[in-house]
Amino acid sequence: xxxxxxxxxxxxxxxxxxxxxxxxxxxxxxxxxxxxxxxxxxxxxxxxxxxxxxxxxxxxxxxxxxxxxxxxxxxxxxxxxxxxxxxxxxxxxxxxxxxxxxxxxxxxxx
Amino acid sequence: xxxxxxxxxxxxxxxxxxxxxxxxxxxxxxxxxxxxxxxxxxxxxxxxxxxxxxxxxxxxxxxxxxxxxxxxxxxxxxxxxxxxxxxxxxxxxxxxxxxxxxxxxxxxxx
DNA sequence: GTCCCTCATCGCAATTCCACGATGGACGTC
DNA sequence: GACGTCCATCGTGGAATTGCGATGAGGGAC
Numbered sequence: 350x351x352x353x354x355x356x357x358x359x360x361x362x363x364x365x366x367x368x369x370x371x372x373x374x375x376x377x378x379x380x381x382x383x384x385x386x387x388x389x390x391x392x393x394x395x396x397x398x399x400x401x402x403x404x405x406x407x408x409x410x411x412x413x414x415x416x417x418x419x420x421x422x423x424x425x426x427x428x429x430x431x432x433x434x435x436x437x438x439x440x441x442x443x444x445x446x447x448x449x450x451x452x453x454x455x456x457x458x459x
Numbered sequence: 460x461x462x463x464x465x466x467x468x469x470x471x472x473x474x475x476x477x478x479x480x481x482x483x484x485x486x487x488x489x490x491x492x493x494x495x496x497x498x499x500x501x502x503x504x505x506x507x508x509x510x511x512x513x514x515x516x517x518x519x520x521x522x523x524x525x526x527x528x529x530x531x532x533x534x535x536x537x538x539x540x541x542x543x544x545x546x547x548x549x550x551x552x553x554x555x556x557x558x559x560x561x562x563x564x565x566x567x568x569x
Numbered sequence: 570g571t572c573c574c575t576c577a578t579c580g581c582a583a584t585t586c587c588a589c590g591a592t593g594g595a596c597g598t599c
Numbered sequence: 600g601a602c603g604t605c606c607a608t609c610g611t612g613g614a615a616t617t618g619c620g621a622t623g624a625g626g627g628a629c
Contacts (some may be wrong), residue, residue: 382495
């Protein structure tokens with residue numbers, strides 16, 4: 350069940366740096382909002398643990414409907430924390446390490 | 460304007476440690492939600508910078524109504540990131556270092 | 570006492586979030 | 600081709616956020 354195809358270990362371009370004050374606040378707020386729900390934290394953790402994950406795996410692990418999980422994945426993707434690549438009939442999601450690092454840096458800078 | 464009375468530098472009890480997996484997720488989600496808005500990030504940063512701050516100072520710094528800022532402060536307080544103490548007619552807010560440390564640790568542990 | 574200043578709280582409207590079932594597109598398998 | 604699996608999206612309710620002005624409690628100054 351732990352499929353780890355060549356979908357995920359990508360060379361992310363760069364962990365971009367925060368710009369000025371207000372923009373850093375806004376960026377941190379957006380990233381924080383992305384993980385401001387227990388289900389999304391759980392998803393992120395699962396994706397980190399096994400490097401990449403099929404949606405069906407997440408549906409098995411979490412007590413939520415498939416559509417709900419898909420929605421949470423969308424939010425994580427829009428925040429840039431996660432990437433999804435179509436792998437035949439399935440979709441493989443994986444974390445975007447650069448964005449996660451940026452989040453950690455922004456929080457550490459508080 | 461930078462008032463720093465004896466209100467704030469308190470000896471916070473302890474930075475409590477996360478418990479099991481699901482509870483850590485929930486706690487991280489709650490803290491993340493507290494900073495999931497640019498205004499709250501800005502407030503937190505201001506409180507860190509000058510150690511403690513009167514509400515009026517925040518109203519001067521931020522482009523928001525007094526009632527809105529008071530509301531954001533309430534959310535930060537409920538998350539435990541901030542503490543408010545009445546100082547005569549005013550109220551002095553300051554960060555709760557233990558909770559901030561916990562947030563940093565939880566994010567770093569992703 | 571009477572003002573005035575500071576701030577928390579109370580509606581209220583507009584928006585967004587959260588969860589779900591249902592639908593449908595894309596892709597293998599046969 | 601027909602069928603089944605996997606998943607994204609739509610539509611819909613209910614709840615929570617976000618912003619504001621208005622109100623009022625609490626304390627100093629006089």
